[in-house]
Amino acid sequence: MTADPDRAAQAALAALSSTRVAQTSSTAERVADALREQVVEGRLLPGVRLGEPAFCEAMRVSRNTLREAFSQLVAERILVREAHRGVFVATPGVTDVHDVYRSRRIVEPAAVRHGERARDEAAIARVRDAVDEGRSAAAAEDWAGVADANQHFHRALVSLAGSTRLDQQMDLLLAEMRLAFHRVGTHRDFHEPYLERNDAVAALVEQGELEKAALEVADYLADAEARIVASLTGAGP
Amino acid sequence: MTADPDRAAQAALAALSSTRVAQTSSTAERVADALREQVVEGRLLPGVRLGEPAFCEAMRVSRNTLREAFSQLVAERILVREAHRGVFVATPGVTDVHDVYRSRRIVEPAAVRHGERARDEAAIARVRDAVDEGRSAAAAEDWAGVADANQHFHRALVSLAGSTRLDQQMDLLLAEMRLAFHRVGTHRDFHEPYLERNDAVAALVEQGELEKAALEVADYLADAEARIVASLTGAGP
DNA sequence: ACGTGTCGGATCGTTGAACGACGTGTGGTG
DNA sequence: CACCACACGTCGTTCAACGATCCGACACGT
Secondary structure, eight states: OOOOHHHHHHHHHHHHHHSOOOOOOOHHHHHHHHHHHHHHTTSSOTTOEEOHHHHHHHHTOOHHHHHHHHHHHHHTTSEEEETTTEEEEOOOOHHHHHHHHHHHHHHHHHHHHHOTTTTOHHHHHHHHHHHHHHHHHHHTTOHHHHHHHHHHHHHHHHHTTOOHHHHHHHHHHHHHHHHHHHHHOOSHHHHTTHHHHHHHHHHHHHTTOHHHHHHHHHHHHHHHHHHHHHHHHHTOO | OOOOHHHHHHHHHHHHHHSOOOOOOOHHHHHHHHHHHHHHTTSSOTTOEEOHHHHHHHHTOOHHHHHHHHHHHHHTTSEEEETTTEEEEOOOOHHHHHHHHHHHHHHHHHHHHHOTTTTOHHHHHHHHHHHHHHHHHHHTTOHHHHHHHHHHHHHHHHHTTOOHHHHHHHHHHHHHHHHHHHHHOOSHHHHTTHHHHHHHHHHHHHTTOHHHHHHHHHHHHHHHHHHHHHHHHHTOO
């Protein structure tokens, strides 16, 4: 058969249109990404004020675009804006932690138990990958890496549901919890105990024991919440 | 005992600090609310373009504040923005409907089954209220009212989880589905059959039969998705 | 000395205008 | 009929400016 250029071109166009190009334009979005990274990396600690003039000059953007980036991060609950006082890095309290974990205890076990991709090899592989990522980070004593891996693990769990919108919601919740972690202190001995539990959950999912896996996840989350709340109330300034 | 003014004042202060003041300011937010209402009410149909100059003049706000409102609604998936072409009312496709219902099939049954408020009288009362609201709207042949009540019903179901963040996420999903409804046509015979199913779910929840209620909700959602998809693919222009 | 009222500085919220960049449609040409 | 160039409209971004509001400091009266 002849290579039909027309048809080939159409196929290429279709492929491109489906694989949305990064579209990383929109300076406001890039500014938001940069700020979010600064926050989750811990370089901008909870409670600090983000003055508009200072950040405008520091990031070489106009005040309006900075405000647009701020608005996005406020919607993500990473920043909070107080009228006529400025925007601040959010400081999640015990109320917020409770609320987030109530949400996670609903979503994560259900995604494991009833997710449409809960028996999909590729989706399960991502769970296993996150576990491995955590183990190697721990072996290298890279505790920030362990925290990252833990986040990837829970995101992989939710992705078993196969819903983009649920994945995005979980990203927001996880980013918010990173803020709470910064308040409880360094993550050295906090994330370590969960390496084994992650492994156990992954193994159950791989074996198709979804009900047991879901129960383990629920127990896991209840325990994690209790520990965070304890750290938050015990180490209050 | 004497009325201790000091202690009374302290109690009042504590009460005030918990009851956050409304803080309904921010014109951009009001503009976003107005636009969102126009969209979900069906006065702005999916696909129409929202030119900035026209809406600036119509709503008597500056272009920057309008853009801020647009950004918020884009984040809520009610509008979509195409670079250098403008913002449009979102037109959810079958892919979006699938994604939303995958999310709902995870969240809603789990909220009924494992929600912390699933045996809370006040929370259950809100479910029953939504059912009654739908019945009286149907009796008055107010089908838009029936659609509203249906939305309230599912929101009440999710609120059994007791998580503010989950409630907000569900509000976004429900608003997005209203857009899809506008594409399938008038809601007369679409929402009517679900009045009985809503009633059945509410009854099961009231009886504490949470497992049965969750299963019914899951089946309910699968059926609803199938009908929407059928309408969307069958009545394609 | 303590609480109260007033004042000034600083910042935010909002506006209007401006310039460059990009997509779209039109019209001419082979 | 297909293809290319050009002009037009719109968005993305920036800037300067004006009120509105909040915070801190100071002076005053009790």
